[in-house]
Amino acid sequence: MQNQQKSLPYFKSIESKPMVFLNCIFGLFWIFFVLVFIGGIVFILTSSSEETGFDEIAAVAFFLIMLAGISAIVAFVMYSRKKMFTTTIIDEKGIRYVNKFNNKVVKDLPWSSFAKREKLAHVFQSPKFDIVASTPMKSFFDQFYWPVLVNKKAAIHSDAFTGKHFFMMFYANRLELIRAFLLGVAHYRPDITVDPIIFSNHYIDPENYNIDYRQQQRIRILSAVFCILILGLIYYFVD
Template structure:
């Protein structure tokens, strides 16, 4: 149920929080370019994309990985599959580390620019704008009230 996510120079590691066993390991070398699919009308523009499901507050990220000679699309919301995901404290830092890792270790992989603006990350220096995030939260709360 609870998974710890570690992003480092080797890739993305998913660990079981209770016994520290590796649940899944995605090295940077397993990331691959998105292929043009025959049943899709428009070719994909970016390798790493995100969408926000209708009943969710969090973006779901998608990117292709090569596992056992098969390209599959991996998805993650960087919530650690935590029971109280809304309180997952370092989600923005995980997304930032993910984007930095893609830029540093796989510069051939393209990232949808909307990911940066949706998560208050500057695409030039990868700094998180916490003030802008707070302003949006306060304005959203005032609007709801």
């Protein structure tokens, strides 16, 4: 194990870099979404039935829908505000999730907190790997799962290596963060096993931890061509 660890590439700490333009578009979308609900409430309260075109029952129903929408958004923000983070830092200590808007560490996961899967009492069958990944439905990003010790009890931690804030959701160096995460595990927790498919799915060589950017670009181009082809066929047959 020591010989294997000596042959590993040098581990360098990394901090996430936001995709400024895309994050602004995403954040402004949510602001626009909120303004639509607020505007709907103001419109129904300040307009007559002749102006709205609604009868009394329809007006009340519209108001309740707008109120429910804005209430759900406020409840979601209040529930998640303590969990929101803008930055992910991976260094020799572990992984830290930081909200740079208020300079608070939202969560700190030292390498020592990583646990083996067999420590999970609710797992009925022996898993093959401690760190696994999958792509949830309605998501563009792989979600990584692994056990961590919280108050001496093992619990599953998940991370997509994206931000959790309306204006800091997307990272420009997400692939480099995943590479640093895997290399950090190899350096500081060589007893933790990683599903090999994670390396191939993210264009990372498991021997030297180099990222194959050419392969990533080829996959993106082929995916774009495939999507254009499918849309073209749909348009052709529908038209």
